[in-house]
Amino acid sequence: MFAKEWRSEIRTRYALNTLALFAVNTLVVVSASLGPLGAAPGRSSETLPVLLWLILLFAAAAGLPRSFVHEEETQTATALRLAATPSALFCGKLAYALTLLAALEALVAPLFLAVMNLDVARPGLLIATLAAGGFGLAAGSTLVAAIIAQARGKGTLFAVLSFPVLLPLLLLAVELTRSAFAGGGPPGQGGQGGQGEAGVALMQLLLYDGAVTTAGLMLFPVVWNP
Amino acid sequence: MPPALSFAQVRRRFGRLAVLGGVSASVAAGEVLLVTGRNGSGKSTLLRCLAGLLAPDSGTIDYSEDGTPLDAASRRRRVGLVAPDLAFYGELTAAENLAFFSRLRGIGRERGDELLRRLELPPDRPASALSSGMRQRLRWAWALLHRPRLLLLDEPFQNLDAAGVAIVRRLLVEHLAPSPAAGADAGAPGLAVVANPVPLEIGSVAGNLDLGA
Numbered sequence: 001m002f003a004k005e006w007r008s009e010i011r012t013r014y015a016l017n018t019l020a021l022f023a024v025n026t027l028v029v030v031s032a033s034l035g036p037l038g039a040a041p042g043r044s045s046e047t048l049p050v051l052l053w054l055i056l057l058f059a060a061a062a063g064l065p066r067s068f069v070h071e072e073e074t075q076t077a078t079a080l081r082l083a084a085t086p087s088a089l090f091c092g093k094l095a096y097a098l099t100l101l102a103a104l105e106a107l108v109a110p111l112f113l114a115v116m117n118l119d120v121a122r123p124g125l126l127i128a129t130l131a132a133g134g135f136g137l138a139a140g141s142t143l144v145a146a147i148i149a150q151a152r153g154k155g156t157l158f159a160v161l162s163f164p165v166l167l168p169l170l171l172l173a174v175e176l177t178r179s180a181f182a183g184g185g186p187p188g189q190g191g192q193g194g195q196g197e198a199g200v201a202l203m204q205l206l207l208y209d210g211a212v213t214t215a216g217l218m219l220f221p222v223v224w225n226p
Numbered sequence: 227m228p229p230a231l232s233f234a235q236v237r238r239r240f241g242r243l244a245v246l247g248g249v250s251a252s253v254a255a256g257e258v259l260l261v262t263g264r265n266g267s268g269k270s271t272l273l274r275c276l277a278g279l280l281a282p283d284s285g286t287i288d289y290s291e292d293g294t295p296l297d298a299a300s301r302r303r304r305v306g307l308v309a310p311d312l313a314f315y316g317e318l319t320a321a322e323n324l325a326f327f328s329r330l331r332g333i334g335r336e337r338g339d340e341l342l343r344r345l346e347l348p349p350d351r352p353a354s355a356l357s358s359g360m361r362q363r364l365r366w367a368w369a370l371l372h373r374p375r376l377l378l379l380d381e382p383f384q385n386l387d388a389a390g391v392a393i394v395r396r397l398l399v400e401h402l403a404p405s406p407a408a409g410a411d412a413g414a415p416g417l418a419v420v421a422n423p424v425p426l427e428i429g430s431v432a433g434n435l436d437l438g439a
Contacts, residue, residue: 004326011317075313082302084330
């Protein structure tokens with residue numbers, strides 16, 4: 001499934017183009033208005049992590065739901081339902097979403113740091129946050145995409161359903177990114193906390209990833225099959 | 227034990243529209259059940275229920291292979307379905323589509339290559355570039371890929387030319403009564419449910435279920 005998804009993607013370049021174009025366009029708008037020339041230095045570590053995750057969230061929302069929606073729209077879903085086990089299908093789609101999001105992060109994060117002229121106090125924490133946050137974003141988006149694939153008004157439904165699923169992830173990821181930019185622990189959990197608090201927040205993020213993936217594996221057969 | 231399919235009082239509604247109003251029939255190995263009826267009479271809905279793609283509102287569907295009853299989820303992965311709304315990945319070639327589904331089903335790609343050859347399909351042509359008749363042949367290849375015992379055929383000769391009809395009729399005959407010359411590779415006799423607006427001259431017909439208007 002994973003290999004097929006990438007083979008199709010390389011031939012059509014739909015999701016890659018959508019994600020990259022959306023992310024780069026947003027990045028240009030943000031950097032032009034809040035970049036090193038426009039943002040007050042004290043405000044940058046507070047506001048910029050939010051913008052980074054908003055860029056990643058909206059780019060993911062623009063491209064990831066397509067993986068299941070496209071199967072329904074092109075009527076290939078029937079052949080998949082008859083040939084694949086739901087768990088294999090979910091794992092394949094999740095692996096594809098993960099690698100797509102990792103590629104997006106590899107493009108967006110260095111660009112973001114460069115155009116915002118940001119110094120990262122704890123690069124290891126930033127990489128871990130991007131990895132764990134990206135995993136959660138991919139797992140949550142894949143699950144919601146599977147739920148909405150057979151419904152009408154897919155775009156609206158994705159926004160409505162993904163909000164409660166992805167909100168905890170985004171809050172944690174933003175706090176950890178702030179901590180990585182500024183140094184110290186997450187400001188939201190006791191001000192400028194230490195490395196221990198960042199470790200706790202990172203653990204919470206990993207637990208979220210595990211919970212969403214497990215929920216996806218358990219719920220997917222129900223939402224995918226009649 | 228040979229496979230056997232029976233269903234009783236199968237009902238299915240879509241909202242307020244009753245599509246299937248309690249249909250019953252049975253079919254044994256080596257036989258074909260013909261389902262006829264006008265457009266909109268519920269033929270495709272019945273086949274989707276039998277395939278496990280739609281849950282009936284009421285009624286029972288009993289299908290067993292080797293004496294083991296199979297539920298809807300197991301049935302779904304065992305049946306072979308040819309249907310007009312069955313589509314494949316347009317950006318992949320015919321051979322790549324079959325290779326992909328072979329991997330999903332855990333079988334080697336030789337079977338796909340054999341079916342491509344027998345159905346005279348161009349292996350390297352993208353599925354999106356196939357004519358409607360060639361797409362129907364690809365549906366047949368896909369349906370027979372895993373050597374299913376139960377074939378569900380919804381308008382199976384749609385868009386096929388005379389040569390295509392002759393090829394798939396031969397494949398259907400082999401499915402219903404495998405040649406002893408093929409040895410162990412032939413497998414046991416299968417069964418088929420064929421839905422078509424008008425009756426067809428086809429195999430050993432177990433019965434004709436006319437869904438009418």
